[in-house]
Amino acid sequence: MALKVPGIISELQLYCIAIGALVFAASMLFAGWFHYHKAAPILAWFQYVESMLNHHLAGLLGLGSLSWAGHQVHVSLPINQFLNAGVDPKEIPLPHEFILNRDLLAQLYPSFAEGATPFFTLNWSKYAEFLTFRGGLDPVTGGLWLTDIAHHHLAIAILFLIAGHMYKTNRGIGHSLKDILEAHKCPFTG
Incomplete structure (x- = not known):
């Protein structure tokens, strides 16, 4: 091995x-x-909190987590599969080959052959082979399961992408932070 x-x-x-x-x-x-x-930028841009919240939540955290989940699914998981199978590291295809060749990924994870069809038809259980919720530790590495980590980052990305569109900007869509804070009633201070 x-x-x-x-x-x-x-x-x-x-x-x-x-x-x-x-x-x-x-x-x-x-x-x-x-x-x-x-x-x-002008000083007023830095004082516009809602715009900064949208930018940081959706742009940085949402897209950052989504790209990390994509890297884990398309690069880390296939390479880890080969390493767990005992393949010599020099024989493993280069990372960009997994991204460019869907058939190579479909050999390891058969649902890749279907592409994005299960996503758009809401048949998300097809992705259970690489987006899992096992819990516990991987006995080979002693760390968390990579499939669980990819699933976690995908879920976090979706939450932040939605949260990034929650606050009002110059387009008038969303909630005003001032209105949210004024309407808030604390359970202890009333």
């Missing part, structure tokens, strides 16, 4: 990650310069 090796296993992967991180850092540096020198 091959040794279970997580993470970077070749110099090519390390090189690609380093180049990708360099490009990402340069793009963030440019975005920061552009945001504060060319398209500088």
Whole structure:
């Protein structure tokens, strides 16, 4: 049985990650310069709480959790399946191959062959093979089940995406934070 090796296993992967991180850092540096020198926001924007709540809840937490759940389902779980089966880490397909080749994922998880049809037909039980609610610890790794973690992040993403659309912005849809706070009656202070 091959040794279970997580993470970077070749110099090519390390090189690609380093180049990708360099490009990402340069793009963030440019975005920061552009945001504060060319398209500088006015002070009133920072005082508009509802807009910041929408941005942080939906944009950062919702989409961040959704992308992490997608990474776990499309990259981490298939690689973990191969490692648990004892496949040599150098024989495992590269992570982008799982994303680009649905048939490769369908060999490990048959419901991938159906695509997004079960999602839109509300037949969500088809996804039970990779979005589980087992609880407990994985006996191989001693950690939480990766399928449970992916399910958790998907659920959190849905909650934050809904919460991000709850507060009123300049479009007039949603609740005003001022109205919510004024209508709130504390059970202890009345």
